[in-house]
Amino acid sequence: MDYQRVLNAEQLRVVTAPDGPCVVLAAAGTGKTRVIVYRVAWLIEHGIPPERILLLTFTNRAAAEMLRRTQDTVGASVGGIWAGTFHHFANRILRQQAPAIGYPQDYLILDRDDAEAFVRRLVAPHHREDATFPALHLLLRLFSEAINTEKPLETILQARLPLPTVDAAAILRLQEQYTRHKYEQGCMDFDDLILQVARLFREHPTILRRYQEQFLHILVDEYQDTNRLQAEIVDQLSARTGNVMVVGDDFQSIYSWRGADFRNLLTFSERHPGARTHRLETNYRSVPEILAVANACIAHNPGQAQKTLRSVRESYRKPVVPRVRDGADQARYVAYRILALRREGYSYSDVAILYRAHHHAMEMELELRRQGIPYWVTSGLRFFEQVHIKDVCSILQVAIRPTDLLAFERLLTLLPGVGLKTVARIWPTLGHRFDAADATARTILRNQLRPSTRKSWDAVEPILVSCRTAGMDVHPGEVLARFTDAFYASYAMAHFDNAPERLDDIQALIAYTTHFANAEAFLSDVALLTNLDAEEEPLRHPQHDSVRLSTVHQAKGLEWPVVFVLWLADGMFPSGRTLMETPGGEAEERRLFYVAVTRAKDELFLCAPQTRQNRDGVPMPCLPSRFLTELPPELFHAEHPGWV
């Protein structure tokens, strides 16, 4: 491989860096992914076995993309590399080592819904009726914040729930119960995965040592988004070899609300004496007019490692700030622009529409549909969290984990005439477990179902039985397909008005299960999968050429020739709540704006409607975002009506 030919000087220095700790400050669009890919290729070429390289990323998509590109570069298989998110890595370790810290090997991972169901059972009835008591999802967010920021829950409560009426003592008790309940049931939520791995390494030096010896090189992408615990895990693992390369951009730190601390990046050299620092500042992505906005924007955030993006591209057009009246006007403008760009030769998939919060896109969706412009939205709901996906997965869970009450509950309540009360009555009669291979258990269950319910159950039961008897060999996709044909398809038709789309999702899921050897492997990962992998995406979106709608958070790491940013109104972007509730909120929102701007290659449109509708549909004036007004106006092209 001729590295000198394919890399610039600053990239080359990183890729060929000698052993030892190393931090790479990589500004947006400077070929960060490329550098990681070539670094891995370089390591492999220099004799490091793939399975002794650990590559930690922030999304599954990023991991898959890097592996694919590395494979293209190296030519040989790189399948042995440990690549994935922190949560995946933690899961992989804990599946081996969980017993050392008192968990069963087949611990269950609770996703958000499952965690909520757990807490729901623990909340005292008088608190559930009390309107001032925090909602379940809020409670869970507070628990999570306490763990991720390593602050006591009391501190979090004081900051987030300053009202004196809130019963703080009850919330603390609840957290204790939740923690105990999870442990007793052999369950971990997302935060536990990270927490328990850190604990495992802290308390079991011999286990830690095994992994320290396994991983000769550790690379961490998006390091600015790690929290203290994650940084600790990386520090622990690399303590022996010292071969750790972290790559990040403090300007793009946008996850501090989940405990991310970009100071991990800035203080890396202090924690790893002798660490080299590299900077990547040559931007290949955007035209200089877009970078001028990005640079001017971030200059308002002091206290960050200032880097200046240098463009290598030719001068083009200034970013456009169109004058739009309200949300509807904004939507019409964007649609009109997209059609015009298409006549210029851009395709729909060259265009992204970005916004601060999912619901900011509603009017936009309506307008795109009206105009017949194909689009796809990365919605707030993750693929595997959707009701119909969890429904069909429940049959696998019941088959594999006889003691899993959550799954049993979910499966049984799909049957007509069965609700939570019925399940709560039946479960103890089964001895708190349901093993479908056990004929007695089947009879006990069957006898407690009403005749009308029994009919539906008759369609489901044989699938469970054959699944149990097939044991390890059971193929998850086949079970899902049989369940869908025998029961769920008609259930979906009766319960959802968009049943065909949901059934399509299930077909995509079935196709996806072929990535897994057996049902257990599939279930062990399912809670950690966010969306179907990038290469599966066309399965769900056969209409390939379509405009992308996304939050700025989910757009991180991606790029498009044309980007529209919606609702640049003060209070929306920046979010009013963040400004009020979080110290340092404005700086973080500004970084978010910076991320949005630096997604664009050729053209950038920043929309700031003059009014927004309040809850009753009355138009209220709103100010343009401070992120626009704080910048020199000559950086933009102010476009006035005349396009309608």
Added chain:
DNA sequence: GTTTCGGTTCTTTTT
């Protein structure tokens, strides 16, 4: 006594 249905309210960002 339970389940199911229909109306109401809310929605920041996510592994």
Added chain:
DNA sequence: GAACCGAAAC
């Protein structure tokens, strides 16, 4: 949409 709550239906 989806969670939540109250009321109708089984």
